[in-house]
Amino acid sequence: MTFSNSDPVHVAFAGLDLHGIYISGSDGNAVVKLSSGYNICVPEVLCTPAPECSAAQPHHAAAEPLKQDANLPLLSIISTGGTIASTVDYRTGAVSSKFTAEDIIRSIPELAGIARYHTAQPFNVLSENMNPAMWQELARAVRDEIAAGAAGVIVTHGTDTMLYSAAAVSFMLTTPVPVIFVGAQRSADRPSSDNAMNAICSAKAGVSDLGEVVVCMHATSDDVECALHRATRVRKNHTSRRDAFQSIGRAPVGMVSYPDGAVTLGKDAVLRGTHELRLLDRLESRCALLQYYPGMDPAVFDAFSGYAGLVIAGTGLGHVGTDCIAKIAALTAAGTLVVMTSQCQAGDVCDRVYETGRDLLDAGVVEGGSMLPEVALVKLMWVLGNTTRREDAVRMMQTNLKGELDYDLGREM
Structure with missing residues (x-):
């Protein structure tokens, strides 16, 4: 039996009947993500199709259009890559950027109850490969989304250089709506991933009364709240902790509690509608x-x-x-x-x-x-x-x- 990526499968292994999603296979072995979130590698002959993977459902059926509530505010998700849009390449064991903005929405169903979405992907890179020309392209993409009517813009970005990109967009763009940079310290295939909570909190911030560029990441190592850090006062202070990002020299401009999504803004936060949309995107790269x-x-x-x-x-x-x-x-x-x-x-x-x-x-x-x-x-x-x-x-x-x-x-x- 030949399986495709994401096919539901049953695995008869060590006297257990396990259910999971087929991820990849090579040399007669299969990597399967179990419903618990953990991955196992077993001989592929132990895998059989789950009922959802019957002949009546073709392996390569096109994804159905996203169903969105027209009564909800419009958010734009601009995907640039990074861990929040990454998975494991099981050939090498490395994490690589693969998911688009639409993939992120499909994988985090809670987003559908917060807003309706337009997606864009100007490029797809790990953040160490970002450069000033990409900052300019990103600022223009954000401007275009706001001009087209977005109530807020979410930028998914790798965490290693996110502070540079967020600061660059902040200087180049005067915005009347929230622009939320969000990333993940741990990729979506890991049980400890922070991608879903960070994305949900960024969407809540995107429909809030905020009116500036911020970075939205875990405020603590627990799944309790995300901090909204001003783009020009934030730094990544740890290589791998989920609360790696901290505001430097002052408090965050806001907090988003989880799972209720309540947004609390500080007294110095710039509010929605304070400024008119303006783009000055010239940079001196030397x-x-x-x-x-x-x-x-x-x-x-x-x-x-x-x-x-x-x-x-x-x-x-x-x-x-x-x-x-x-x-x-x-x-x-x-x-x-x-x-x-x-x-x-x-x-x-x-x-x-x-x-x-x-x-x-x-x-x-x-x-x-x-x-x-x-x-x-x-x-x-x-x-x-x-x-x-x-x-x-x-x-x-x-x-x-x-x-x-x-x-x-x-x-x-």
């Missing part, structure tokens, strides 16, 4: 991020000759070794806008306290305040893509545009 470390060879800075911008993640208040200052001065003299941030999780850069900091200011370095280094890089790309004069770029970098700073840096501290 920018870089460099983390300073003790003993760094000043020649490292030579690699950034000709760059339009450089963000340095310095120590403490925003310092580097004094032997690096001459190289930085040469960069700024040649036209590179150099922005100083801190490796610390919280607090402001202030290069006016110690002698090294004053020398950095004399070398032309711009203070980045409380901006996270990754966010400062994305903002610098956007600022330099939309300005021509250095003084305008400096002013914009030191102005709180999307909640990335605690206050405008021109203000007295």
